[in-house]
Amino acid sequence: MADITGINSNYNSTQSTTINPKSVLGKDDFLKLLITQLQYQDPTAPMDSAEILTQNSQLATIETQQNTNKALEELSRSFAQTKDFTAVSAIGKTARLENKVTLKEDANGKVSPVTIDLEFDEDIKEGTISIYDENNLFIKTIDITKNTLGKHTYTWDGTNSAGDYVKSGNYTIIAKYTNNDGVNLIANFPSYKIESVKFDNDKTYVKLNGNFIDFKHVQEIY
Secondary structure, rough: HHHHOOHHHHHHHHHHHHHOOOOOOOHHHHHHHHHHHHHHHOOOOOHHHHHHHHHHHHHHHHHHHHHHHHHHHHHHHHHHHHHHHHHEEEEEEEEEEEEEEEOEEEOOEOOOEEEEEEOOOOOOOOEEEEEOOOOOOEEEEEEEOOOOOOOEEEEEEOEEEOOOOOOOEEEEEEEEEOOOOEEEEEOEOOOEEEEEEEEOOEEEEEEEEEEEEHHHEEEEEE
């Protein structure tokens, strides 16, 4: 396309300030430049037909790319609307959060303790909470003592099995326990009723137990 854009600089500069103030050339601009090039070509040395076909092919490619970009933008908007509709339609239903906790640093640069809320379907005879980092590497276990079924809260001080503080970030929690009959079970993160939905900075939040949680952290809705 160098031959097209290089011809008749006066025409190009004039059009950029009137028709195309953003100086972004589209397929219509290139077509006008091609017509102008044909008008001003030397009659004794006309443009080669192969070159014209090449430039027409390039124009078709530009149009295809523009149509593809437009289709992708519409598809993206459609997905966003579908996501928003899904979140709104979930109000009043029950949501269960994914089994992750987030460690955050305090003012001194040390991670603060974090609570782990778990829900047990049966009475607890014994069990352990295993903690893994984002690379699925084992960090630490916390003992679960005998207790009744229901929701219980545990605290992780942010240290690993060696007693050293780990870095801030997201950590996966897997809680395994046995009931009074010796059956092995897995505890879930608690479920809460979705009270409302909020949209902020292209993110969707659901209100659970009085707190707004990023929708991406919801594992299950029922």
